[in-house]
Each structure stands twice: as C-alpha cells, then as structure tokens.
Amino acid sequence: MATFIEEARRRQIVEAAIAVLAHEGYARASLSRIAARAGISKSVITYHFDGKDEMFEAVFSHVADAAGAYMTPFLERAGDPAGQIAAYIRHQIAYMRDHRDELLAIGTLALNHGGASGTPDYIVRSAEEERTILTALVTDGQAAGQIRGDLDAEFIAGLISKTVEGGLSEWAWRPETDLSAYADQLIDLLERGMRADTKK
Amino acid sequence: MATFIEEARRRQIVEAAIAVLAHEGYARASLSRIAARAGISKSVITYHFDGKDEMFEAVFSHVADAAGAYMTPFLERAGDPAGQIAAYIRHQIAYMRDHRDELLAIGTLALNHGGASGTPDYIVRSAEEERTILTALVTDGQAAGQIRGDLDAEFIAGLISKTVEGGLSEWAWRPETDLSAYADQLIDLLERGMRADTKK
Amino acid sequence: MATFIEEARRRQIVEAAIAVLAHEGYARASLSRIAARAGISKSVITYHFDGKDEMFEAVFSHVADAAGAYMTPFLERAGDPAGQIAAYIRHQIAYMRDHRDELLAIGTLALNHGGASGTPDYIVRSAEEERTILTALVTDGQAAGQIRGDLDAEFIAGLISKTVEGGLSEWAWRPETDLSAYADQLIDLLERGMRADTKK
C-alpha cells in the first residue's frame, strides 16, 4: 500500500494532463503528449489509471474539488445573499489567477470530453451543483428583497456562471486582462442590473 | 471552372461538417464521419478542399460571414447606441434559433481548432471584429450619455459577447430554454447595469 | 464499384489470414503477421474489412461456404442414408487434402474466436447446420432400417463430425497420415458399429 509513491505519481500525471489540456487543448491531449510532458513512459499512465477516461476524471475531480473547497468558506462567511454573490464572483475570479491552467483544463474537458454516451456524469453533476448553489443564492436575494423578484433566478445563475468563466477565457485570450478589475466591474454591473430599486 | 458543381459540392461538405461538429464535437469531426454524413467519399473532401484545415476554414467563414451579413442591417437601422446593443443581442440570439448547428460548429472550432501554431488567423480576426464592433457601440453609448462613462467599454463588449454565446450553450444544454426570454432578460439586465442614471 | 480489385484484395487478405491461422495458430494471428504474410500494410486490412472480427468472419464464411458447396452434390447423389453418410465422410476427408490450411484455419477460429460475448453467431450457426444435416442422415438411416434404432442420432452425428475433423488434426500432426485410408477405416468401423444386424 505504498500510497505515497502512487499518489505522487498520480498527482504528477494529473498535473501534466492539466498542462497539456490548458496549453494544447483537448484534441491534442493524448497520452503520449501527457506522458512526454510528465517525463514518463506512456504506460505509466495506464498503470496508475484505468485508462484515459479515468485519468481525465481524476483531473476533473482534482480541480473541481479543490475549487469547491476553496469557495465554501467564502460563501458561508459572506453575510447577505448579494454579498455572497459578490463573494462568489470575486473569489472565484481570484482563484482563477492562481489556477489558470487547472480551470482551463476542466473547462475544455467539460466542453469536449464525452463519447457516444454523452458527457460524463461527474461533469454534469459538477455543473449542476454550481448552478444549484447560484440559483439558491439568487432566490435568497429575492426573498430578502435585494434582488428584483421578476428576474428568473435560473437565468441569473447561468449568467453569473458564464460571465465568471468569461473572465478566465478573456484572460487566457488576452493576458493583459486585469482580473480584479474584471471582477469589480462584473459585480458592479450585476448588482445594478439585479437590485430591487426603491422606485423604478 | 464549373463553378456551379464545385460550389454545390463545397456547400454540401460544409453542411455535413457543421452537422458533425455541432452534434459530435470537434474531437469526433473526422473526414470519415463528415463524408459519411454527406453521403460521399472521403476523398471528395480532399479534392474540393486543400485539406481538413482549409475545409474548417470554409466552414467558419461560411457561418461567420452569413451571421455577419445578417447582423449588419439591424445594427445600421437601430437608432441610438443602446438600441443598437439591444438589437445586436436580440437579433444575434434570434439568429441562433435558426442556425443552432452552424453557431455551435464555429463555437467548437473557435475553441478547439488550431495546431502548434495557435488559433488560425481567420478565427482570431473574426473574434476581434466582433469585439471591435461591440466596443464601438459601447463607446458611442458612453459618448451619447446613455452608458455610464466609468465602465470599461472593452469589458462590456466582452460581457455582451460572452452572455450572448451563453444563451446558445444554455439552449444546447437545456433545450427547453426560451431564447426570446433569455434575450429580453439579458437586455434588461445589461441596460439597468449600464445606464447612466440621472442621479446615483 | 471497382469490385474486382476489392474482391482480389479481400481474397488475398483472407488467404494470408488462413495461412497464418493454420501455421501459427489463433493466438499469433495478428493483423501485423497477416499483413506481413500478404505483403501489404497493416492498414490495408482495416481498409478492406471493418476490423479483425469482420475479417475473421470473412475467412470463416469463405471456407465454410466453399466446403458446403463442395459437399452438397455428393450428398444428393449418394443413394441411401448409409451411402450418404459414407459419402459425407469420404468427400469431406478428400476435401481436406486439398484445403488443409483452410479447414485448420476455421477449426482454430471455431475453437478460439469469440470474446466476452461468446462464440460468434456465424460459427455457432455453421456448427449447428452440420450437426443438423448429419443428424437427419442418421435418422433417415434408422427409418430405413440401415442403422440401429437404439442409437442416439445426435450422438452419432457428433461422433461423425468429431472423427472426421480428427482425420484433419491427425494429418496436421502427423503428415505421413494416409487420409484415404483414414476415411476407409472410419467408414468401415462406423458402419459395423451402427448397422442394424439381422441378428444380434
């Protein structure tokens, strides 16, 4: 049960996979390239993982779990719903800065991975989880009178999710993008757009 | 130079490619599958196109040009900048309804196509063109006092672009999505978020 | 529809596969070895056949059909049931002499081919067909009073089948085996063993 070496290798492979996915894209993320990036032989990957699919699942879970774990405390601490939404956006975007490749990697996995049987469960579940959390925040905000009641909570949740991700792709595309400013602007714009005005 | 047959064949191939890209994804869009979908032999594709890359370029241009041509009149006609932005969003989203596969196809091309030398020029140029148009609209809106001057026009342009595309992916993911409602909500939210209030 | 070249290539591949199966066994009958034997590239095989399985099916059908076609007239011409059984044995064994590799090939396919889902249908069907024919002959012989009625027709049919095949493997194992003599002795022994004696 030399879990140590095993874990180290798995992490090493996952990291190499993240790098290849982020920098070369899904279509080029072959076992050869990933192994080359990790400096190991191709068969080491199939030794430590059941196959390419299982490895990608490990990549996805590794990143998604870490991101989820990072976000949780901020959401809990952040006071009222509007504050929580702002916290969500701000910290998610802050997190991107330090985990660019990881998030790009799972992004491309979410978009491309999945064969004849459709998108893998763990990806679908992850997406739905995020959607559920955001929808609840919006609904709470509406109940608290902070967010206009006529807005469709699902729509807003989707919008937040897409625009936060948009920050990442903007940054990936244009490295000079200031992510903090992006977050600030996004929060400001959404708050103005969503807030229940005292008078219309 | 039997341009007629030539053109017909190219269109047929482009349409098959669109269908495969939209329904099976970039990674599965092989010449075999595209030829099979078109009911022709694989080598017909390499006869009419220089290779896979050139064919994908034709796909992209075909769709992007058509979408651009569709949008132009609406932008010109639409009065003030805020109205133009709304028109852009509304008509782009309306266009999606009738050209779902085409837009999904170029979406996946934009995200995945590109080899060692990076994203192809024609894709980059197309993205930048859209960005330029939107940025100009926002700048105009600011000049006209309709949009808050403290907003970064580039940021807003990117946001519009991403949220419009978001409508497509939302619809692709959840077919029950009402795209008209999506457009209305998006316009409403952005207008409130962007408008230069008479008093803060 | 250049069926000619297509057919020629398929036959060439099938023949190479037969040679490899017969001389090197199922376990060594890889596409590489078969292609090498045929003097072609590996991918020519997957071009002309859907895959290894389909190619093996072609091998099996090619041989089984030819053998069946060869046998039919002899069975029809051969008079009474006992004569037909003798004809079956004699001609089947005679056929072996000129089609050693083919029959060894489908023999090893019958024994080894088949993955998780069991033996392929076409092999099962072929085996059952032969069994049905032989069983019918035996039953006819019993009805005609030539074969003892207390014998289990199925058992005899299986015995004939196995002992005829036995001639092939005997010959493969010991090339000095005289197949004609083998057939004569087998017929003689079976006739004596099966015949309805006038008195016990």
Next chain:
Amino acid sequence: MATFIEEARRRQIVEAAIAVLAHEGYARASLSRIAARAGISKSVITYHFDGKDEMFEAVFSHVADAAGAYMTPFLERAGDPAGQIAAYIRHQIAYMRDHRDELLAIGTLALNHGGASGTPDYIVRSAEEERTILTALVTDGQAAGQIRGDLDAEFIAGLISKTVEGGLSEWAWRPETDLSAYADQLIDLLERGMRADTKK
C-alpha cells in the same frame, strides 16, 4: 526452501490459470487475468514461475499427471484388452465430469500453446504417451483375437482418443449432455465396429 508455502502458492496459481483457460480461452489467459482470478499480484506469478511458459507447463503437467495417475489402476485391473479399452473410455470420461476445467485447460494449451519453435515438448510427449498406451491396448486386443486384425491399431488409438475428447467438448458446448450415456454409446459402437466377428 520453504517448500510448503512455495507449493501452496504454485498450486493456487495453477488453479487460477486452469479456471481462466477453461472459461476464457487461451487467448485471454493473460497473467493479469490469472492473477486477478487468484486474488494475487501479477508479480507473484513471475516470482514463483520462470515466466508464463513455465507456468503453463506446470498447469499442463499438474493436470496430465493427475489424470494419468487416476487412469493407471483402472487400466491394470481391467482384465482383457477389450475390457481395458472400455475401462479407459469409461473412466476417462468419468474423470472429465469432476475435472472439466482442468481438462479443458490442457486441451486449449495443447491446441494453442507453442511459439515459433512449435508445440512444447512436454505437450508432445504427453500426447504420444497416451497414443502409445492406446495403441498397445489395441494391438493386444488384436493378438488376443478380440479385435479384428485388419484394423490399423494407430488409427483406432487415435479414434478413441479423439472421441473421448469429443465427449468433453460436446459437454462443454451442450451442458445437458449425459456423459455416462456418451461413454456407454461410444463403447458399444466401438466394440461392434472393432470386434472380430466369428463369421463375417
């Protein structure tokens, strides 16, 4: 020289190999699968055996020796040659019932195992041994006037061998086969076919 553990492990591995060979066939009998069936690690096999070939030799010898040891007393006890042949058939077939997997395993080994240098010696020798014993029995029967002198003893020996094995494959293929009845019918048929009639 902890022969005890060593022997236990070897037996355990041999048994797992037998199970895999019998149920999944030669082509699927990989060290991985055998180790998995035994619930041990792959390298345990290569530790206790020099390699796959040596392990298969152990499998073959284990089964062939046990079957031989089982048969010997029956052959010695069984009176006249015809009785010995009947005993051989009956007890060999009876033995099959309790050792189905073992005999299927060495059957598939005999047919498939063997590389560039042909069938391994130990398999050839085992087959020849059986052939020798049977041939001697037939010759004895002829000398004793129980079996027609015009029969080729080698032929008969081969026939017995193949038809007895035939019982196993019949049973493997159709589990409802009654092996005792099979033995009875086979003995009856062979005796009638072989016996030196008082008058022709």
Next chain:
DNA sequence: GATGAATGAGATTTCATTCAT
C-alpha cells in the same frame, strides 16, 4: 470531377517481464 485504394503516423490499451525494495 471524382473516388477507390493504400498507407504511415499516431491513438489507446494489454501484456510479459524486469527491477528495487
């Protein structure tokens, strides 16, 4: 203008074996 045929490159995966511990 069209396409069947061929093929090398490269993909994923299984495998037997070696080695260090």
Next chain:
DNA sequence: TATGAATGAAATCTCATTCAT
C-alpha cells in the same frame, strides 16, 4: 517471499493524406 512500479513491445483501430485511374 512478495509486490508495487515501471516499461517497451505489440496489439487493434482511426485518421489525414497521397496517388492512380
């Protein structure tokens, strides 16, 4: 005595492309 780790070889299959017709 045992085994996790590693790996190169080889397996099947897919692919984009070239070529002859």
